[in-house]
Amino acid sequence: MGRTEKKLLGKNADVIIEILKKAYCDEMHIFHYFWYVSINMEGIGLVTYATALKTQATGELMHAELLSNRISELGGRAPSDPAEWPKYSTIGELDPAKHLTLRAALERATQFEGKAVENYNSLAKKALELGDFVTYNLATTILADEVKDEQHTEDILKSLEVK
Ligand SMILES: [Fe+2]
Numbered sequence: 001m002g003r004t005e006k007k008l009l010g011k012n013a014d015v016i017i018e019i020l021k022k023a024y025c026d027e028m029h030i031f032h033y034f035w036y037v038s039i040n041m042e043g044i045g046l047v048t049y050a051t052a053l054k055t056q057a058t059g060e061l062m063h064a065e066l067l068s069n070r071i072s073e074l075g076g077r078a079p080s081d082p083a084e085w086p087k088y089s090t091i092g093e094l095d096p097a098k099h100l101t102l103r104a105a106l107e108r109a110t111q112f113e114g115k116a117v118e119n120y121n122s123l124a125k126k127a128l129e130l131g132d133f134v135t136y137n138l139a140t141t142i143l144a145d146e147v148k149d150e151q152h153t154e155d156i157l158k159s160l161e162v163k
Pocket residue numbers: 027030059060063116146
């Protein structure tokens with residue numbers, strides 16, 4: 001952490017790092033979820049929607065990268081061991097193999113995209129409260145993406161003809 005930011009944030013940096021670690025683990029889980037589903041999807045979804053899911057996966061991976069960069073900037077390190085991720089995760093168990101049809105995949109996605117919206121919303125509030133404007137800015141940027149993700153997922157689900 002730069003000298004001046006260290007002086008400004010003090011112990012608050014540790015509080016922010018803990019929240020960022022959770023967000024990082026969620027993003028890595030979600031990245032893997034979309035990635036796995038895009039490759040192993042069953043039924044019509046494979047031909048119609050696999051590419052979109054892969055794009056979605058890389059979007060989440062970008063979020064993880066931004067979070068990891070900010071964690072490093074604050075003097076921490078993103079959890080490196082995938083076995084540690086469930087410990088930090090806020091979205092519960094997420095095994096993509098259980099959600100391989102388009103409908104099932106998107107239904108699960110609306111749950112964790114909604115959770116992401118809540119999480120980045122509260123991270124933005126917390127960062128503002130603690131005077132960490134860089135994290136605040138990051139949180140609102142990702143929040144805007146997650147709001148779009150949730151809306152988009154809901155729209156696709158509504159448009160599916162097969163119930
Ligand atoms: Fe994300």
